[in-house]
Amino acid sequence: MDRHFTLLVGSVLGASEYVADAIAETLRARGYKATILTQPDIADIDEDSTWFICTSTHGAGELPDNIKPFAAQLEGEDLSDIEFFVVGLGDSSYDTYCYGAIAMETLLTKGGAKLMAEPLHIDVLHHPIPEDRAVEWLEPILDTLD
Numbered sequence: 321m322d323r324h325f326t327l328l329v330g331s332v333l334g335a336s337e338y339v340a341d342a343i344a345e346t347l348r349a350r351g352y353k354a355t356i357l358t359q360p361d362i363a364d365i366d367e368d369s370t371w372f373i374c375t376s377t378h379g380a381g382e383l384p385d386n387i388k389p390f391a392a393q394l395e396g397e398d399l400s401d402i403e404f405f406v407v408g409l410g411d412s413s414y415d416t417y418c419y420g421a422i423a424m425e426t427l428l429t430k431g432g433a434k435l436m437a438e439p440l441h442i443d444v445l446h447h448p449i450p451e452d453r454a455v456e457w458l459e460p461i462l463d464t465l466d
């Protein structure tokens with residue numbers, strides 16, 4: 321019950337930040353601690369916390385600029401002590417749908433981190449209020465956690 325989540329946000333236009341806010345609110349309502357990092361840096365993450373990636377995709381399947389340095393920090397790191405969740409925002413009209421979220425998942429998994437639930441990819445074409453979809457996905461997962 322004393323789990324601490326660190327939300328690691330990748331966003332250009334702010335939608336993923338709204339989603340991270342809603343996730344943090346949901347976590348806090350359950351008694352968990354939640355910290356949001358909008359300029360994620362490995363040095364700022366509480367070492368006992370569960371990581372919660374929340375990122376959109378921009379460009380041709382690229383991560384938002386604000387999370388790129390963090391992604392670079394993870395290259396080659398031993399992440400075997402890390403447990404993590406992933407929520408990605410994307411638009412399914414792109415061939416590179418949710419590639420940013422997939423890239424983060426791949427990096428973490430490569431480092432040995434443990435994925436705690438099947439990632440959620442939110443298609444903003446079909447979910448005009450992505451934070452509602454994120455909370456709907458998260459609630460039943462939290463029912464089974466700890």
Ligand SMILES: Cc1cc2nc3c(=O)[nH]c(=O)nc-3n(C[C@H](O)[C@H](O)[C@H](O)COP(=O)(O)O)c2cc1C
Nearest residue numbers: 331332333334335336376377379381410411417418
């Ligand atoms: C210039 C541009 C490029 C985009 N490229 C992709 C893409 O390659 N793949 C994808 O799934 N979504 C893509 N999107 C959709 C965004 O990921 C989506 O609008 C998301 O909600 C933006 O979230 P943000 O406000 O947190 O950045 C793109 C959007 C824009 C404006």
